[in-house]
Amino acid sequence: MNKKVYAIPEPGISNPITFNSKICIGCNICVEICQVDIFIPSPEENKPPIVLYPGECWYCGNCVVECPKPGAITFNPLLMNRVHWKRKNRSEG
Ligand code: SF4
Numbered sequence: 001m002n003k004k005v006y007a008i009p010e011p012g013i014s015n016p017i018t019f020n021s022k023i024c025i026g027c028n029i030c031v032e033i034c035q036v037d038i039f040i041p042s043p044e045e046n047k048p049p050i051v052l053y054p055g056e057c058w059y060c061g062n063c064v065v066e067c068p069k070p071g072a073i074t075f076n077p078l079l080m081n082r083v084h085w086k087r088k089n090r091s092e093g
């Protein structure tokens with residue numbers, strides 16, 4: 001007997017990873033490399049994986065580094081970790 005299994009992404013958490021479905025080839029290297037298994041492969045062939053557990057991401061960036069298709073996967077660092085450089089105005093204290 002075949003059983004259906006449903007997987008629903010964790011709600012209410014900002015997504016640490018974004019895929020570009022026009023570039024991603026669905027090789028699932030990022031799925032394999034993630035040490036906390038936040039992704040599952042897409043049920044559709046050659047499509048980007050699904051981010052199932054965004055709250056588990058360690059923000060290590062390994063999935064982006066190992067992806068063979070530049071631009072297919074983008075890392076979205078936590079807001080507090082985004083650095084915005086500003087030229088120092090030497091006339092100010
Ligand atoms: S994002 Fe990169 S590593 Fe992940 S499935 Fe797509 S092409 Fe493969």
Ligand code: SF4
Pocket residue numbers: 016017033034035036037038056057058059060061062063064
């Ligand atoms: S940044 Fe690290 S922990 Fe987060 S999805 Fe990529 S490999 Fe997994």
